Amino acid sequence: MSWKELEAGAVVKGGTSSSYVVSGWRVKRPVIDEAKCTNCLICWIYCPEPAIVRHQEGKVTIDYDHCKGCGICETECPPKAISMVREP
């Protein structure tokens, strides 16, 4: 793109990160053992991306499109309900 076409100051519409899929960054993926999960939301608090999805009924799942596989959730989970599993 020519320099004349770019928006000065690198201004773009907000919310572009949500359409940016980072699943390819991951070596391991977090998997929740629902039998152990107490829905305490510690993973939701610690996740540096909005990759822990909190559902209305209180249940948590993982948004694998935005999880970079850092493993913080596994480390922080009090009942050890999350384990990092190698991507195929």
Add this chain to the structure above:
Amino acid sequence: MSLQPLRVAALQGDEAVAEAVRQSGVDVVAAYPITPQTIIVEKLAEYAAKGNLGGEFVSVESEHSALSACVGASLTGARVFTATSSQGLAYMHEMLYNVSGMRLPVVMAVANRALSAPLVLNADHSDMMGSRDSGWIQVYAENVEEMYDRTIQLFKLCEDPRVLLPAALNFEGFILSHDKERVRLLDDEPVRRFLERPRPRHRLDPADPFTFGAMATPETYYEFRMQQSEAMETALHVFDEVERGFEGISGRRYGAVDAYNTDDADVVMVINGSAAGTMRAAARGLNAAGENVGVLSIKLFRPFPLEQVVSHLSRARAVVAMDRSMSPGAPSGPVSEDVKAALQATKPVMSVVYGIGGRDLSTEDGKKIFGMAKEGSLSGSRSVMYGVKV
């Protein structure tokens, strides 16, 4: 157009800047005090406390935070001002590039002061020259009234939709910041009208979110920098328009350069800042005694008024560029390097370093430097360190 009678006041340089900022209808001031800029911050805080500022005064914990707060404020479309000096400017360094890269028209006063170590409070230009390539418009004032005028002009220049760049108003610490001089103040109303502007295009707004200064890649970063470079070129022309507009309300106009007897002179000194006046006084003394020397003051340092500099120096038989900053290891200082580049070896440019860390430059010194140029003791590809104790 008929001009209104002017209020005449005796003001310190810092006070004159603060008064100009107030009259410019600033919305947000975020600044941290540092000698010799402190009076500006004190004065603006005093205006705010008395309810005369019109805008918000934000007390911050550091210069890095001051300029960061300016970024946020400017993104809302506010007119924003800050001021600093020396170590404070160094501490802002990272943010300087964010302000220019996000194309924010922030105006900053820089009371030029040398850098530690050793600790010194006095003037030289090494603070701003250290941030020379940060994408800020840079003006060097020669006296207190020019500081006042330039402050108002720079808001107009920076906010022009064709420019949208930040600007630094430079003036030597103590020499200008604390010097009390006669200033012909304008009334508030003509300044307000002069600075009327269209609403900024993008504004920080939770209801309509934008990302500002978004991440770029090797595919786009170069092009964003190209835009900044082009905006700088445009600023050179807009600067002239702004000066003409300002002349309409003040009767005062300075130019991007000030040329004294540069046509056909035996020696022309190229210099920036308050010492330009000293060199003019020296030159006038010498010319009265039958010599033929001139002075070219570069008032607008970025964007560099290349064509004007070349044109004013084209007939000079000898050119000396004077730097009030050191550039250790370089062939010469930044003013000299630019003058050499402008003249592209069409004639030799001699280079002198002076006034470091507040070392005084007297009219007699000025005459000596002219003498050294004539006798050939300044030739050589590296700067001559004038006045250093050997």
